[in-house]
Amino acid sequence: MGKTLAGKVALVTGGSRGLGAAIAKRLAHDGAAVALTYTSSPQKADEVVLAIEAAGGKALAIRADSADVEAVKHAVAETVNTLGRLDILVNNAGVLAVALIDQFSMDEFDRLVAVNIKGVFVATQEAIRHMGEGGRIIMIGSVSSDSTAFAGTSVYALTKGAIASFTRGLARDLAPRGITVNNIQPGPIETDMNPAEGNFADGLKKIIALGRYGQSDEVAGLVSYLASPEAAFVTGANLKIDGGFTA
Numbered sequence: 001m002g003k004t005l006a007g008k009v010a011l012v013t014g015g016s017r018g019l020g021a022a023i024a025k026r027l028a029h030d031g032a033a034v035a036l037t038y039t040s041s042p043q044k045a046d047e048v049v050l051a052i053e054a055a056g057g058k059a060l061a062i063r064a065d066s067a068d069v070e071a072v073k074h075a076v077a078e079t080v081n082t083l084g085r086l087d088i089l090v091n092n093a094g095v096l097a098v099a100l101i102d103q104f105s106m107d108e109f110d111r112l113v114a115v116n117i118k119g120v121f122v123a124t125q126e127a128i129r130h131m132g133e134g135g136r137i138i139m140i141g142s143v144s145s146d147s148t149a150f151a152g153t154s155v156y157a158l159t160k161g162a163i164a165s166f167t168r169g170l171a172r173d174l175a176p177r178g179i180t181v182n183n184i185q186p187g188p189i190e191t192d193m194n195p196a197e198g199n200f201a202d203g204l205k206k207i208i209a210l211g212r213y214g215q216s217d218e219v220a221g222l223v224s225y226l227a228s229p230e231a232a233f234v235t236g237a238n239l240k241i242d243g244g245f246t247a
Helices: 018-029 042-054 069-083 106-127 154-177 199-205 216-227
Strands: 009-012 033-038 059-063 088-091 136-140 180-186 237-241
Touching: 009 018, 009 069, 018 033, 018 042, 018 088, 018 216, 033 042, 033 069, 042 059, 059 069, 069 106, 088 106, 088 216, 106 136, 106 154, 136 154, 136 216, 154 180, 154 237, 180 216, 216 237
Parallel strands: 009 033, 009 088, 033 059, 088 136, 136 180, 180 237
Antiparallel strands: none
């Protein structure tokens, strides 16, 4: 099969590990040159770059905290300056804090809003300055924007609900320019920070229709589809990939 993303350049925020790393590797596998940002895991970021290069791809790691407006702007600029263009933005970087609302600190609130909302806004605003017809904005949201399985996730759900609404509005704003905007809403996905085994996971799996956690590669496959020419008529969509968690 041909490389469906050959000649394209992608930027994946928070791409040094977990879901972001899987997305970066999949986009590279499908032919895109990939830039990825990281905050505190330079070794992990380098490992992703080396893996992509070892498979014959092209990759670039950029240190950029998504809560830092200037750092995000610099990451977009460096992607374009180094890789020559920007066709695909995957807003993957995100943070989670869990606490009941009367125990939620203002520092935690500000951090979630800064990364999960403001960082997405800045990255998107900067990216579209360089995108033309066929550009792709792909958000990594959460099923929490529609359904929460346990207490303490109200603020996280607030930020992901904002992304779902932002996606719909942006789809209208950018459609005349031929740029699509979609939001992937994963349910429980197995990562180093969210293991699929243990008491918490065992309880959660009981309410997942398929009875298991999802894999990062499964989400990455959906990202690749939305980034491809095949998804040219998909925009403004909030797409769940949750194994029936919210069914």
